[in-house]
Amino acid sequence: MSNSILSLKNPRVEVVDVLRGFAIMSIMLLHNIEHFDYYYLPEYLPEWIKVLDKIIWETLFFLFGGKSYAIFALLFGFSFYIQNDNQERQGKDFRVRFLWRMLVLLGLGFVNTIFYEGDILMIYAILGIILAFVCKWNNKAIFITAVILILLPIEWFRFFYMLLHPEYVPLPKLSKNYFEMMGEYLKGNSFMDHAIGNITIGRLASIFWFWENGRFFQTPALFLFGLLMGRKKLFIVSAESNLFWKKTMQYSFLLFVPLFTLKSFLSQLIERKEVRKSLSIIISSWSNVVFMIFMVSIIVLLYQKESVRNLLAKLIPFGKMSLTNYIMQSVVGSFIYYRYGLGLVEYTGATFSLLIGILLFVLQISFCTWWLKTHRQGPFEYLWHKATWVGRS
Numbered sequence: 001m002s003n004s005i006l007s008l009k010n011p012r013v014e015v016v017d018v019l020r021g022f023a024i025m026s027i028m029l030l031h032n033i034e035h036f037d038y039y040y041l042p043e044y045l046p047e048w049i050k051v052l053d054k055i056i057w058e059t060l061f062f063l064f065g066g067k068s069y070a071i072f073a074l075l076f077g078f079s080f081y082i083q084n085d086n087q088e089r090q091g092k093d094f095r096v097r098f099l100w101r102m103l104v105l106l107g108l109g110f111v112n113t114i115f116y117e118g119d120i121l122m123i124y125a126i127l128g129i130i131l132a133f134v135c136k137w138n139n140k141a142i143f144i145t146a147v148i149l150i151l152l153p154i155e156w157f158r159f160f161y162m163l164l165h166p167e168y169v170p171l172p173k174l175s176k177n178y179f180e181m182m183g184e185y186l187k188g189n190s191f192m193d194h195a196i197g198n199i200t201i202g203r204l205a206s207i208f209w210f211w212e213n214g215r216f217f218q219t220p221a222l223f224l225f226g227l228l229m230g231r232k233k234l235f236i237v238s239a240e241s242n243l244f245w246k247k248t249m250q251y252s253f254l255l256f257v258p259l260f261t262l263k264s265f266l267s268q269l270i271e272r273k274e275v276r277k278s279l280s281i282i283i284s285s286w287s288n289v290v291f292m293i294f295m296v297s298i299i300v301l302l303y304q305k306e307s308v309r310n311l312l313a314k315l316i317p318f319g320k321m322s323l324t325n326y327i328m329q330s331v332v333g334s335f336i337y338y339r340y341g342l343g344l345v346e347y348t349g350a351t352f353s354l355l356i357g358i359l360l361f362v363l364q365i366s367f368c369t370w371w372l373k374t375h376r377q378g379p380f381e382y383l384w385h386k387a388t389w390v391g392r393s
Helices: 014-033 047-064 068-089 095-115 121-127 129-134 139-150 153-164 174-186 191-212 215-231 239-264 273-303 306-320 322-337 350-371 379-388
Strands: none
Touching: 014 047, 014 068, 014 273, 014 306, 014 322, 014 350, 047 350, 068 095, 068 129, 068 215, 068 273, 095 121, 095 129, 095 191, 095 322, 095 379, 121 129, 121 191, 121 215, 129 139, 129 215, 139 215, 139 273, 153 215, 153 273, 174 191, 191 215, 215 273, 239 273, 273 306, 306 322, 306 350, 322 350, 322 379
């Protein structure tokens, strides 16, 4: 590739790698305390450990639950902008290549699902297609579409329908049925049973949960917001972007407080369980997104301070290899907790699982730092890149 073409490319934005590393780190910690969706509380644990487990569980889910994947989705849209913009600078249309790239991601997600049924890559590969259809739209059209999606229109329809039809009884959630079925094969010690169960029963459990909790609307909305952030150069340091993040930090915090308060008191405000659950999905989704934006604002602003930058910069190698880290945590984590491997699910509550998660994070970030000294990309990033551009002249 000639120097003239290289000069057309957007420079890599370090703070985005920091954010991506932060998201993958927090996702891994949550997955560990969840035992990678194998929920089990050992009875032998002393009471003080059980109390500590509860504190750790509630704290980590308050900080990261629904927020870490939201950061990931936002950056997914931003990454599309970078790649699409690089191709447009060369006079090329990236859309067909991007659709092929999503097909490759679907395959990588399938591999990941063999080990962990809650894989997000396959869902991103499907929902990410929206980016190819809207990338030629103007900013206003994309923004309006993103807002409509983030409002969760179908959940609002369901909410008002139940309000107007008190006799209506919604069907049981399908995800619950499939998660219960998952419990059967998770009890076994056969890797093959786990693999088959994950790509059938477990995959359906994850998809239905995603649908039932509004993520099929929230996620593409965040893709679009990430695309707009790329267009607006909001991750590039400037007086305008600085002002944007400062205002965003303030407004997101002010908005989070009433949303979180409303979410906490819904049981006292709405008596009917089904109506309350429907509104809770909406409020929880908004609350998570707003808190995610608050965290992103803080990290972006802190990264501009030299005293903090060196510490946050340690996440850069971890963020650059986010795909590798995401897949490897599934492979290693499932082996640690599931009964076909070490079976530590029987012995670890949230406290011990968090310690294991921290240890795995330290090992992974050390590996990433070492690997990137001699390689430009992580192993799975390299495979995805090569597959994406196969056949390019």
